[in-house]
Amino acid sequence: MPNQEKKQQGLMKIIKAIHNFTVNDDLEKYRRSQANLGRLLGTKQSEASYTEFLIDDIPSEWIRLNRPHQNETIILYCHGGGFFTGSLEYSRTLTTKLASASSSDILSFNYRLAPEHPSPAALEDALKVWGYLMHLGYGAKNVILAGDSAGGNLALSLALKLKEDGRILPKALVLFSPWTDLTLSGASHEKKAALDPILTKDYLERARCAYVPESNSDASIYADPFVSPLYGDYTGFPPVYIQVGTNEILLNDSTDLHKKLLRQDVAAKLTIYKGMWHVFQMSNMKTATEAINEAAQFLFRL
Template identity: 60%
Template sequence: MAISEKSNQGLMKAIKRMHTLVESDDLERVRASQENISALLKHRELNYEPFQVGEIPSEWVSVKRSHMRKFVIFYCHGGGYNTGSFHYARSITNKLSSTTSMDVLSFDYRLAPEHPYPSATEDAMAVWDYLMHLGYGARDVIVAGDSAGGNLALSLVLKLKEQKRILPKGLILFSPWTDLTGSGKSYETKVDVDPILNREYLDNAIAAYASGQDLKNPLISPLFGNFTGFPPTYIQVGSNELLLSDSLLLKKNLEKYHVPVRLEEYKGMWHVFQMSPFKTAYDAMDQVAEFIFDICR
């Protein structure tokens, strides 16, 4: 599941340099940079249909060939809750739609610090309700997300469970940020090898999104949630991630509640490596498609 060690080290060094440059910018410049990059992410074999859910910008991504219409993927983008958009998420939603031949709905939830917790969860619920009003049943939907979007995907399902509503068919999580308390061992053991994240970045994101909040609130740190009755869950994570423990501990807690869960740890990979345009990322998407087809049979 890993590319060659030499190539891997080169990629990680390049990503580290790029991320250091991004961190030196102010928030608005980071957001603008992501939108500029997103202009390159349109694929000629895919359709992009923008729409609004109230004031929430949203998008359908779908393949132009014949495809599965009964089931859809509800996607929550990452970005530390303070950056990111459905445009930038096309690096993953393109692959999801192409590999699974399913329609993917993604959306721009409100971002911190302008809109801290619980704004993102409120927006996710609004888009979920919109999907239900279109005529989809909860069991026709697979919820997915990367990083903070993985956090939001889990929080959405916990909120649905709290309201005693029907839960989605399944969950797919790419490097999910599940524990804002940072209690896992990887926050210490992976600090020198993670090319994407560092504690300063995470601390700033937490301060923007959840200042003054109880970080053990399951809607903020889903790791501490009650997962009774949760749908089958598939997690992908890189072995060189600061957030590796967030995935490993989540798997352990899901198992404690007897949730069917599968975790793939990709050796030598980094945070949300699935965004990258190389073979390991596409192989990972093939595994996602396999998981979806298994639970949808």
């Protein structure tokens, strides 16, 4: 056990160093370094094609496998990044693997980022992209909503908005370490602070201040379901699959959401990966591959 703990601590230090490589106080440099890293590590032309285009003024892309694959169901993917960083390029390290494992086409998009475009800009863009898919002829039941971190938040918010508007909901949701509670009230924020190699309290506070600036005068807005989906009503929701690591401060964002979904009779499944960190599925390691394959199996079983 001591050797195992040493290995785990060493791994956490490596992950932290890799993550810190992209972090920059200059927001534009931060965003560019993430996008460049995604293009470098996530783009696999031998495995998939990447077709970039605009949906109105929203940069978007289709990720399509360069081999026979099913095309009845597609995945609409919302990237993470705390609502103020991240991009479809950065998320390629995850979306390409998800496309391959699920044998599905993926539509990814760059929603407007805070602080230039605070809430509800991201949700408005997600609704536009959803409308584009419906216009193409995809039925809601042919679409899987997926996302990581803030993108998991956005996927949930989009589905909640569709429900509020009385529209047909997607076939299912797949969430990787979703940030569901911007009140930052989960117990794991303190319990996992020393373990998490990716997220910190300062980072999350900076992100939510950028995304919901008016909350400076009214903290209750953090509990708005379209800001913190944990507080939404999920009655009548489609199946939801959640993955999270034990070494992340957002652990309770997933476990509390899972409990709520079950209480509201949603077919929800949660997989907790021991020793893993925030959105570890992006990494090039065995556990990440197993997690993506498990997500694909969830979709195959629907």
